[in-house]
Each structure stands twice: as structure tokens, then as C-alpha cells.
Amino acid sequence: MPLQEMKTYKGRQEVPDDFDEFWDKQIQKVNENLPYKIVKRNFGLKNVWCFDLFFEGTNNGIVHAKCVFPAYCKKAPVVFRFHGYMGQALDWADLLQYEPMGVGLVAMDVRGQQGQSVDGEAFYGNTVLGHIVRGAVDGPEHLFYKDVFLDAYSLIEIVSDFEMVDEDKLYTWGDSQGGALALVSAALNPRIKKCATQYPFLSDFKRILELGPTTLPYEELFRYFKFYDPFHKTEAKLLNTLSYIDVKNFAHRIKCPVLMFTGLEDKTCFPSTQFAIYNRILSKKDHILLPEYDHEPMFYYVSSAVSNWLLGTKFPLEPPDTSSKTFKDEFRR
Template sequence: MRIDAPSTARDDLDRFWERTLAEFGPKPLNGRREKRDTPLQFVDAYRVTYEGFDATPLHGWFLLPAFVPQRNLPCVVHYHGYTGSSGFPEEYSQWLLMGLAVFAVDVRGQGGETGNLLPQTFGMTKGWITQGITDKERCYYRAIAVDSLKALEWAGEQPEIDPSRIAVVGSSQGGGLALIAAALSEKPALVLANIPNMCQMDFGLLNSTGSLTEAAEFVARFPDKLDQVLDTLSYFDLVNLADRIRIPALLSVGLKDTVCLPETIFAVYNRIPGPKTIRVYPFTGHAVVPGHNRLMLQFVREHFGLG
């Protein structure tokens, strides 16, 4: 579907991200991992703590298949959906059975074990995304974007991992973070973004039934802040970042999705210049169907040369 959304990029978009990457690139990860028992007999599981945007201890699972040599392994870095968490190791069994490592991370403050030390300097509406939403430098979106990039850095530094074969994967919020990581980092080799959020967010502010209703409620409460909110969102909107994605990309969209609206996903997809595929599900809402899950596995298997 050909949908060309207008760019909302501000003149300093490139300078903003150049400065952000320069600021946080040297920041120490302060990472550590501890072996944990799981019900999975052929998986080595480690609980990981690392730092991203600030001193918040970010948590995740680093998982290794124990039935193959643990060296030069391809790795999936997984970002979860809004309100979710990194969950339990068994949730990633399909990747492990393919012989891949997995690094599944919490998004700060949401449904996992990870807190949030980001300062709050103005009132919020329910949820997380309106924290700092009038200031692009201190907003929640900037924090979780940097957190996601630092997760890639941590994964690439592990001795068992082949840093040239890292895939970023996620659905909804996780799909949006996977695309942001693909746009802003050279570390991923593949991106798989299912029903991604953070696409054409000015349109979503008016029409989405998902997390952007929090921003809409904020603007309803503080109508004088609309221009500031739109300005902040523009720096994290994938419509304005998609042209940086040069690696193979697999996206999905449900034409009945009222959370991550199909027109917003097509608007982003059409701006990706690299090799790309989108799977369209006319009768699906905000969900990933089993058939698409298999396509994801095949996509990674093909591009990473797995036998």
C-alpha cells in the first residue's frame, strides 16, 4: 500500500541524534550476569543487569543453547510490548532451538523487574510515555531509545556472540524499539518489527487506541503544551528515522489494528531504503499470527545461514 506521510522532522534531527550517540556511546554499561536455574534442560540462562540512559539497573535474560558450541553464536535482541517485560526464559525457546542466543530486556518502569530513575519534572497522565514529554532531552522516549541501543552494545560484547549476526526483534512497542535500534546503530544485521509502534505519532495521537492515548490525554489536560509534545515526538517518530535503516527488514501489519494503525506502519515501511518485506494481514488486529511467527524464523535462518 502506497502511503506517503509528510515528514515532521525538525531541522536539528540529525544533530540531536549525533549528539545523543556521542554522549551515551562512551557511557559504561556496568553490566553483570548471574547464572540461574530454569526448567529448560538444554539452555544456559543468565540474569543480566546493565545500565543505559542513566543509573537505572536494567534487567534482562541472556540465554544460550547448551546443545551447540557456545562460540560465534548469532543472537536475537528482543524488546517487549508496552506494559510487558522480559518474562521467563522459556518464552524464547523457539530461537534457542534454532541454535541462537537471546538477550531479552525489560523496558524501564514497565511490567518487569526494572525501575526508572528518570527525573519527573512535570505532571503526567497514566502510564509512562508522558514522563518528560515536553522536553526531548529528558523524555521517556529518549531514555528507552538509549536503553535499547546499550542492550545491543552489551550483547555484542559477550564472548559467545558473533557480533556480525545480531537481529533486533519486537512487537508493538518492541517493534518500534527494534526499528529505532536499526536506524541508529550499526550493530544489528537484521530487524524484525511486528505491528510496530512509534510510527507517524502525530496521526496516532489523534487516532490510536494504544499508548498514545496517554499523550492525547496529556494534551487534553494541558492544551497549551500541544506544540511541545509534537516537537518531542518528532525526534522519535520512525517516519523521520526510517530512511536510516539499511539492513534487511521484515515487518508485519494488521489491517484491523486500532493500536498501531496500518496507515502509520505503511508510512514508515515505504521510507525504508534497505531490503525489506512487509506481511499484510487483512483480518488481523493488534496481534502476531502463528504463520507470521514461522516467517520470522525462516527470515532469520535464511539471512544468518543456519542449516
């Protein structure tokens, strides 16, 4: 799709009429006093609290998150960091990046993937490859990602009540699946004050079907039809069900500022599906486009830009100009 067309593109399907009602009811079902357990980690680090957080998710799930907080702050801002598809939370060493700035970092393991979170639900239908269609044959109430989205909502609720947390400075950040969770968290939980997202997953499923099975994370959509419904008799029903976890349909619920990064060569989460989200966001927003990048780690600028934007810090985004006469004169001096 040409870039000019993408700038106004909002996706192939509209939001279901009862979308907000559906999600408001799901949130109401979440236990207000969620039981949780904290397991302290001792890495020999001074002035740093590291601990595992476990809590009960919906449908018999057990959700795990790694938490790193500066021990010297009475009230610390918190960044909720979400990981990519089929992965797990960052390593503990990688979670220390915000602590020197007096900021806490909380990284959730998505249930049923590579981390310590446990998926306790039973599903009918295809469970061979992937999570998008898991539970879809039974309708929106039974979707796997419905529970994952509620896990993220619950995590924010629990952490925001911690004594050392500044509940007025809660932020989300993630890439791919994590980018989707960062956006959905901001849409479902108004406690989130800023959201940064990089090439978000789980958007515009009908558009994905049009583009064809060219990307592994979305391949399960095509496997569903190939092995379960080769004549596409249930396509309309399936797409309607999936519309309740389609991230573009959450965009209108987001009230906080959003920063999005998109690689225009992305062949995993196609740029048009990302624009379908961005163009529906009604709050303050900014879209940074990187023409040469695919669905891959983006250069150092992104990490620094996100820190600057989320936290209001002033890290230099550009290296010094070593070719300038001023630099050379100062160096020789």
C-alpha cells in the same frame, strides 16, 4: 485511509533538521565501557546457559535482560527480542525457542514497566498515564523514550562483546512497542544485520491526533491536552518534541533489511502510521499485510516466517495437504 493511499503515505510531519545530530550526540554520551552484572540461572537444562543481565542505563536507570544461549556454540547468532507496551520480557520457557537452532535470545525489560528494569529519572509534567509524553514539557533531552532507546542501543553493545556471540549475526525482533524498539535499535546501532517488526508503536503522532482518542496506548496524548493544555496552545511545540522519538523519523537511518507485519484492521497502531515508517525505509524491505488481523497475536505463520527470514532456516510455513491423493496413499501405505 485507503490501502492505495497508504502505500505512498510517509506521515504528517517531516524529520527535524537536527534529528541525526541529536541522536548522534545521545549515542556519544553512552559509556563505552558500561558496567554490567551477570546472574546465572540454573533450570537444570543441559547445554543451555540462562542468565540475567543487569547494566546501568542513562539517567540513573538499571536495565535488565533475560539471556538464553546454546552452550555448545562457540559463536552464536543473537536475536534481541523486545516486548509490547506496559509488558515485560517473555517467560524463560518461551525464550528457549531459538536455542535448538544454535541461536541466542536476549529479551530486555523496558524500564518503568512490568519487568525488573528500574527507571531512575524524575519527570516534570504529566506522569499519570503512559510514557509517550513523559518528560516532554522539558524538551527532547528529557523524554522517557529517549532513555529507553539508548537502553536498547547499550544492550546490543554489551552483548555483542560476549565471547560466545557472533557479532556479525545480530538481529532484532518485536511487536508493538517491541516492534518500535526493534526498528530504533537497527537505526541507532549498525551492528544489527536484520530487523523484523510487527505492528510497530510510536509513529506519526500528528496523524494519531487527527484520528482521535480511540486507542488506549495513545490516550495519553489526548489526556495531555485535556488536562494540561485544553486550548492546544502547546500542540506545535509538543509535536516537535515528540518528533525525536517518532519511529518513522528513524527509518532513513536503517541500513539492514527489514521485514514488517501489519494487520489492516489494527485499531491500536493504525496501519497508516505503520506505512509511514515502512515507506521511509531506504534499505531492502518487505511488508506482509494481513487483512483480517487487528492488534493481536498473529497466527503461527508469523513466528515461523520470522525465524526463516532472520536465521535462514527452512521450516515449512504451510501444513501438509492432507486432502491430496499422494498424502492419502502414503498414509495408507
